[in-house]
Amino acid sequence: MHDTLAHIPKMTGYAHSACDHAFLKGYRDEGALAISPAGFPIALRHSAIGALTDPSTTRQLETESLRQQGIADGPIYELFSRSMLFSNAGLHKKRRGPISRTFAFKLMEGMRSEVSRLAGEIVTSAKGCGEFDFLDAFAGEIPARIIAQILGLPESEMPRFRTLVYSVTRAFKVGFDLSQRAEIERDFEVLIDEVDRLIEEGKRHERDDFLSRLVVDAQERFEVSLEDIRWQVITLIIGGSDTTRLALCSTLALLLSHPDQWQAFCRDPEGLKKQVVQEGLRYEPPIASFSRVALQDIALEGHVLPAGSPVSVCLASAMRDERVYADPFKFDIFRDDHTRWHPAFGAGEHRCVGEALARAELEECLAAIARLAPETTLVQAPVVRGLNGIRRIDQMRVVMN
Template sequence: MNDHTFIAARGALVVSPQTLMDDPHGQFATLRGDHPVLQLGERQFMALRASDVMVILSDPRTKPLEGRDYVRIQGVPEGAAARFLRDFFLFGSGAEHRAKRGMFARSFAHGAVRAAQPQIQAVARRIVAELPRGESFDFIDRMAARVPAEMIAAILGLPQSETSYFAPRVYAMSRAVSPVYPIDDHAEIETAVSELFRYVVDHMRIRSEQPRDDLLSRLVADWKDDPVITFSTLVHQVLGIIVGGTDTTRAAFAVLVSLLLQHPEQWTALRDDPSLIPGAVSEGLRYDPSVGSIVRFTNAPVEISGVELPAGVMLRISNMSAMRDPELYAEPDRFDIRRNDHPRLHPVFGAGAHRCIGEMLARIEMQEGLAALVAGAPAMELQTAPQLQGFGGLRQITPMQVIIR
């Protein structure tokens, strides 16, 4: 059977998700011109063109996908993972979403993150100083994973010594946010969510009895004063912040460094001119994003470049495709840290009320991490490039071997 069977009734192209796994950028480039929308499964669609993607995010006929709809459409079995997906503010809207997200807004605001920049810089420099010299090592394990994990631990008030406990469980848990729920991995995902839930509960109960000067203590104190949500819902919000603050930046930073090492003239340019670092971060986020798509839900029929979608379906907005679309970027398949055609708001972080709450933190972590590397390990060489796997949701990354001469 041809995986690219055309359904004339809806105008979308039916594509087996598996055909997009090996070379999603190439597949999107081939399909995008003639097929603005793909159908990935029952009631699941994906928009590819930049011109459509930018409009859909603010189209009132679509809304953020509610957790209950995500669980139902994806067929997530009942349990800890399903409860988390139904509860986390990422999968919510309206007043409930604002209330849950608002608990963290102050800690991730521009001013608060800027104030933490010296701490992020110190963490990055310490990690670079600890990297092995003259021997091959996994860059993701030894640096890319450590900076965001240690910073999210510091913000929440979790012991940095425990990042090695929660990080692997975060990486397993993040697989739940994929274009097609990985049912074969469900047992591992379920275990990871359950263990992380108990881990956060233990720390929050300690803060209830012995408050400290950290975000977890403030969250618990505020909740005790005004428990407008259940305690388990509060725990789920903290879980989501840990996942979002740990996994996406880990993958994005590793890919950025890999791309720079594959373009040695641009790595050298950064060493000579650190003012290029913010542009390099933006370009890495564009060229191969760790978040491949943003999920919406149609609450009314909607037309996308001539394709008619009914109400009540899941619509993925493909960042990956849009950020390689020549409608939005000149020479989109060229990695260029000096690129000057980035939109004012980077598409990878979404839009509106659901724009990524950790955008500023992620940018500064990557900028300070890169600055520490080019200054402290300028002779780093890439031995095995990592690969971002998947074409939507939170993408998974393979190991990355490097050596510092």
């Protein structure tokens, strides 16, 4: 590695750390960069987010790391080679363009009443029925059902769709378990058939919905093939599932472990739902970090990241940066120092295309719980862990009353 990285501290002892945030803080205090347990430079301060998502960096091609794991074909490989998430420059614009036009703010805002109805239904059936796993029974249901509705999937196919979604999502986790490859790829093939069928229906204009508009827009305006649309739709399905599921759990758990703030929220769910989600995403972001490659030498608060170096931008650390947030280890839904663009959704050309939907889902679900089940109690808080990509979460047990 270039000698400009020689004096950067190496992170050690991560596996034994009780809390990601305390671990990260130690290194963030020392400097803007460290060498992560995986051996790459990791940028720890808030200022790095803008600096490392401008045109001085590019998106790493994840197909290289897949090849190193022996995956050089099949649907996982295809997804990583065709998805907007791992594309750059003109190709990225072409792949993202039709989705960002069609998956528009207005359409997603329109989903609020449906999210609220669905959340109300789950709360009503769980209320008074004793302890249950919120991760599975509530948080896992919402993103899968809502995206299925947006894609025009009939109600009867929802349970099977949900199982497929969380199965294929495993391929997006950094260093996923290779022994699961065959099973994930089998489910991928079924999901691909499902998505292709829905796109075909959209092409025949059988409905006036998101997919029909996407097909027209993609083909007429961006000259994108139907096969390409398939991979972007699958990216949407995967990108919005684990992330939103995790944020729902962690934000509710944080609220329930701060009774004063939970009670304040229950008194005014409509007025406080936006602030609650802002703070939940800052305190425990679903995506801990994302990677880029430096296209030129980049100066970062006293360090130089050499051209060609991969770098991980650590959102989990940046959103606890004392230089930006007052008392950052305090969960406070009333804080007024959130930045205009929330870092949890990334920055630059790859900034999350599903932000409006994610916010609608999180705000409406949490408001529904506060309104309908203010006596909810936390039996087992979830543990959120991970420094790379989408973080892991285990079960979360609650009683709703």
